[in-house]
Every structure is written in structure tokens, then in C-alpha cells.
Amino acid sequence: MTTPSEGTTAHTATAPTGVWFVGARGSVATTAVAGCAALTAGLHAPDGMVTETPPFAGSGLPPLASLVFGGHDTVSCPLPKRAEELEAAGVLPYGLASAVHSELASADREIKAGGPLPGDTRGDEELIAAFAADLRDFARRRGLDRVVVVNVASTEPAPTDPGALPPSSLYAAAALRAGCPYVNFTPSTGLRAPALRDAVEAGGLPHAGRDGKTGQTLLRSVLAPMFVQRALSVRAWSGTNLLGGGDGAALADPAAAAAKNTGKNRVLADTLGALPEGDVHIDDVPALGEWKTAWDHIAFDGFLGSRMTLQTTWQGCDSALAAPLVLDLARLLARAHEVGVSGPLPELGFYFKDPDDGGPAALAAQYEALLGFGARLRAAR
Numbered sequence: 001m002t003t004p005s006e007g008t009t010a011h012t013a014t015a016p017t018g019v020w021f022v023g024a025r026g027s028v029a030t031t032a033v034a035g036c037a038a039l040t041a042g043l044h045a046p047d048g049m050v051t052e053t054p055p056f057a058g059s060g061l062p063p064l065a066s067l068v069f070g071g072h073d074t075v076s077c078p079l080p081k082r083a084e085e086l087e088a089a090g091v092l093p094y095g096l097a098s099a100v101h102s103e104l105a106s107a108d109r110e111i112k113a114g115g116p117l118p119g120d121t122r123g124d125e126e127l128i129a130a131f132a133a134d135l136r137d138f139a140r141r142r143g144l145d146r147v148v149v150v151n152v153a154s155t156e157p158a159p160t161d162p163g164a165l166p167p168s169s170l171y172a173a174a175a176l177r178a179g180c181p182y183v184n185f186t187p188s189t190g191l192r193a194p195a196l197r198d199a200v201e202a203g204g205l206p207h208a209g210r211d212g213k214t215g216q217t218l219l220r221s222v223l224a225p226m227f228v229q230r231a232l233s234v235r236a237w238s239g240t241n242l243l244g245g246g247d248g249a250a251l252a253d254p255a256a257a258a259a260k261n262t263g264k265n266r267v268l269a270d271t272l273g274a275l276p277e278g279d280v281h282i283d284d285v286p287a288l289g290e291w292k293t294a295w296d297h298i299a300f301d302g303f304l305g306s307r308m309t310l311q312t313t314w315q316g317c318d319s320a321l322a323a324p325l326v327l328d329l330a331r332l333l334a335r336a337h338e339v340g341v342s343g344p345l346p347e348l349g350f351y352f353k354d355p356d357d358g359g360p361a362a363l364a365a366q367y368e369a370l371l372g373f374g375a376r377l378r379a380a381r
Contacts, residue, residue, distance in 0.1 A: 017062040018144040019330045020135060020180070022171045023153030024071025024111045026246060027091065027290060027319035028185070030082045030104075032152075032326045033069050034092055037103035040065045043096070048324035050350075050370070051331050059377040060338070061331040062145075070110030070138045072131065072171065073153075074117055079108040089290045091317050110138060116167065124165050131174030139178075146337055148330045149175035150183040151190055151209075152322070154250035158258065162194050169193040176203045181333040184209030185326055187263055187354070206336040208329060208345045211263040211353040214321040215314050216241060216280075216294035218363065220264070223310070224271035225362040227300060235307075236299040237268055238278035244288035247318060263353030270361035291317050325351050332373070339380040347373035 021029040038044045046052035051061055083097035083104050097104070112134045115127055122130070139147050151168055159166045165173065168188035175182040176191075176199050184190035184207075191200050191207055200207070213221065216239060227234050269275040278297075294314040302308050329351055336345065349355030350366035360366055 015062070015145040016066050016068050016142060017330075017334045018068050018070065018139055018142065018147030019327075020138065020147050020149045020175075021069065021071035021073075022114070022149065022151040022168070023073060024069075024107075025073040025075050025077055025079060025082055026152060026154070027082075027086060028152040028322045028326060029069075029071060030079055030086060031091060031319040031323035033079060033104060033107045034083050034086075034096055034100050035323050036064050036067055036069075036327060037100035038096055041100070043099060044093070046324070048321065049328055050325075051328045051374075055371050056374045059335065059374045060380065061335050061377070064327070064331075067327075067330065068110075068142050068144060069107035070112075070142075071107075072112055072114035072134065074114045079104040079111070086290065086319070091290045091320055110142075114167075114171075116170075124170060127170050128173045128177060131171055132177040135174060135178035135180055146334055147178070147180045148183065148333045148337075149180045150185060150326055150330055151188065152185050152326060153188070154246055155186055156188045158262075159189055159193070165193055165195055169196060172196065173199065176200065176205065179203075179205065181205050181337045182207040182209075183326075183329045183333055185212040185322065185329070185351075187211040204342040206333055206341050206343065206345055207356070208333060208348040209352060209354075209356060212322050212325055212351060213263075213353045214318055214325065215292065215316055216296065217264050217267055217353045219296065219312055219314060221267045221271075221361060221363040221366070223296075223298070223312070224268055225364070227298075228271060233301040234272055234276045234298060235301060236277040237296065239264070239280040239294065239296045241280070241282045241292060241294045242285045242288060243282070243292035243318070244284065244286045245290045245318075247292075266354055267361045290319060291315070332377075335377050339377065345373070 023029055039046050080101050083092060086092045087094060087097045135147055151171060156166050156168055166189050168190045172182055172190045173196055182191060187210060190209055264280050265275055296312045298310040300308055332348065344356035346355055346357040346359035347369045349359040350370040
């Protein structure tokens with residue numbers, strides 16, 4: 001990864017920055033667009049947004065008011081309607097969909113058809129070229145400084161053919177071709193497809209991923225270091241997730257669930273030195289809607305072999321947890337691109353289950369790395 005270039009000018013507060021969501025009509029993207037509008041209007045406090053805390057003041061991040069949204073999706077439900085559904089589900093506060101209707105409608109006008117759709121006869125190259133053209137057109141028409149592509153689409157199964165490009169990698173390749181920084185907030189392959197390795201290295205673009213850390217794994221990244229630091233031997237660590245909505249439906253596919261669990265287990269293996277006994281189960285419960293419950297059962301040994309357990313319960317709304325992180329990442333990647341940072345950003349491992357290029361697995365250490373990255377961005381002014 002390169003360091004910020006010397007002599008870089010400060011970010012212009014009025015320069016617009018594009019945020020292009022893959023999965024732009026999903027719950028996370030809709031919540032992010034509505035939330036950004038609400039924060040800009042002063043309707044709500046920026047709870048959950050790390051980049052709005054004092055350590056990031058003066059880092060040159062693009063202001064929330066300067067963000068312009070667009071994206072790709074394969075569904076047609078307009079963002080204002082999707083926001084109304086999320087409001088009815090209790091994800092968005094009452095009245096917000098109406099209050100930010102114009103901002104949602106503006107973003108919805110910038111959403112293009114994704115793919116491949118059923119019956120789509122276009123090959124990989126045609127799809128990549130079409131997606132990249134959409135990105136360039138968005139930047140040109142809206143007079144954008146730069147566009148950050150953020151994948152928040154449903155989890156796809158891990159590819160079985162290493163030479164093939166799954167849909168997430170087609171969008172990632174389009175981002176490379178259009179010169180856009182890229183964030184993979186999903187467990188899907190994205191830029192990690194072997195066929196994209198040379199293009200990633202040649203692109204010179206900052207990128208970060210993968211699989212946003214919002215709930216169960218967030219707790220694991222706090223608790224696992226505690227056992228190590230207290231010299232307590234973990235014998236088993238088992239987990240269960242109950243979730244509905246689009247995530248529940250997507251993760252009902254065992255292959256997609258397996259891709260998701262890879263990141264959940266990584267923090268334990270990296271922190272404890274080996275993966276303890278126990279599995280993570282993901283169950284689709286449509287009645288839960290946009291909400292999820294995650295349980296962990298940890299069996300560990302104390303002094304003189306005394307056997308003990310710790311159990312945790314996490315109940316929350318994934319899109320409300322993810323949306324502020326997505327906005328953080330878009331701002332951090334935009335600023336990194338502005339000052340000449342390129343390549344993977346392990347300093348952003350704080351946000352991910354399966355971060356690029358290793359780095360610490362413990363949340364406290366990841367937070368210190370993130371603060372250091374913010375300081376570098378601030379020094380680049």
C-alpha cells in the first residue's frame with residue numbers, strides 16, 4: 001500500500017462524492033441513504049458513525065451533505081417505497097420516509113438495472129463494460145470528484161470454478177475499470193477472484209473488505225482476546241443465528257451460509273490460535289423480518305480445571321447496525337483515494353469479519369489501527 005502523497009491539497013467541502021451501492025434497493029443501502037439525509041438535515045444524531053467522533057475531526061473526510069447516491073440492483077421496488085417498508089418494520093423511525101422522500105427519490109433515479117438477470121445473454125465482458133459505463137456516466141452527469149463502489153448485495157455462494165467471475169466480481173471488475181475505490185461489505189468474492197488479481201494490483205485503487213462486522217462477530221472480536229489475556233482455555237464456542245428478511249432468505253442456501261461462517265470463524269482461529277469445537281448455525285425465520293437474534297455458548301476451563309460457561313445474546317437490526325459503517329467506509333475510501341493511498345487497507349479491519357491482508361483480529365487493536373489511519377489522513381492535509 002502506498003502512503004499519502006506529499007503536497008496533496010485539502011478536500012474541498014463542496015466537492016460532491018459519489019457512493020454507488022451494489023444492492024442499492026436493499027435494506028442496508030436504503031437505510032444508509034435515508035440516514036445520511038436525516039443526519040444532514042439535523043433530524044437525528046450520528047449514532048453508530050465512528051467517523052463522526054472527535055478522533056476523525058480534521059481528517060478531510062467528505063461531509064455527509066456532499067455524498068451523492070446511486071447504484072445497481074436487480075429489483076424494481078423504488079427507494080421511497082422500500083423506506084416505508086423499513087419504517088413499518090421499525091428499522092427507520094416513524095415519519096422519516098416522508099421527511100427524506102426527495103432525497104430517496106433522487107437516489108432512486110440513479111439506480112440502474114444490474115445483472116445478470118434471468119435470461120440475460122450478455123457475457124462477462126459485456127456486463128463489466130455496461131456496469132463501468134454506468135459508473136462513468138454517474139460521475140460525469142453529477143460532476144462528482146470520485147465514486148466509491150460499496151457492495152451491500154445479498155450473500156452469494158462461494159464459487160466452485162476459480163476461473164469464473166461470480167456477480168460480485170463482475171461489479172468489482174467494473175469498479176476497477178471505472179477507476180473507483182471499492183468496498184466489499186459482504187462475504188461474497190468481489191475483488192478476491194483469482195482472475196482479478198492482476199487487475200487489482202495494476203489498478204492502484206484503495207479497496208477494503210470483506211463482510212461487515214455488525215453483531216455476533218463483533219462480540220467475538222471483543223470476548224476472544226479476553227480469554228487469551230486471562231489465560232483461560234476455550235474448549236468450545238458454538239453459535240446460532242435467527243434472522244429474517246432478505247438476509248435470512250439468502251443464507252437459507254447452505255453454500256451462502258458457509259461463505260458467511262468463514263468470516264465468523266476467522267476471528268476465533270486468529271485470536272485463540274486454533275478454531276475450538278462448535279459450529280455456527282444460521283436459521284431463516286421469516287417472521288423476524290429485519291431483525292435478528294444471535295446466541296453464543298462458550299465453554300472454557302478455569303483454575304485447576306474448573307469448567308465454566310459464558311452465554312451471550314445479541315438482538316438487533318442488521319441494516320441499522322450496518323448503515324453507519326457503510327457511510328464511514330465510503331468516506332474513508334474517498335479520502336484515501338483523494339490523497340493517493342492505494343491497495344488493500346488492513347487498517348480498516350475494524351469494520352470487517354475477514355479483512356484484507358491480515359492484521360489483528362481483536363477489536364481494540366483494530367480500533368487503534370483505525371485511529372492511526374485517521375491520523376494519516378489528517379496529516380495529508
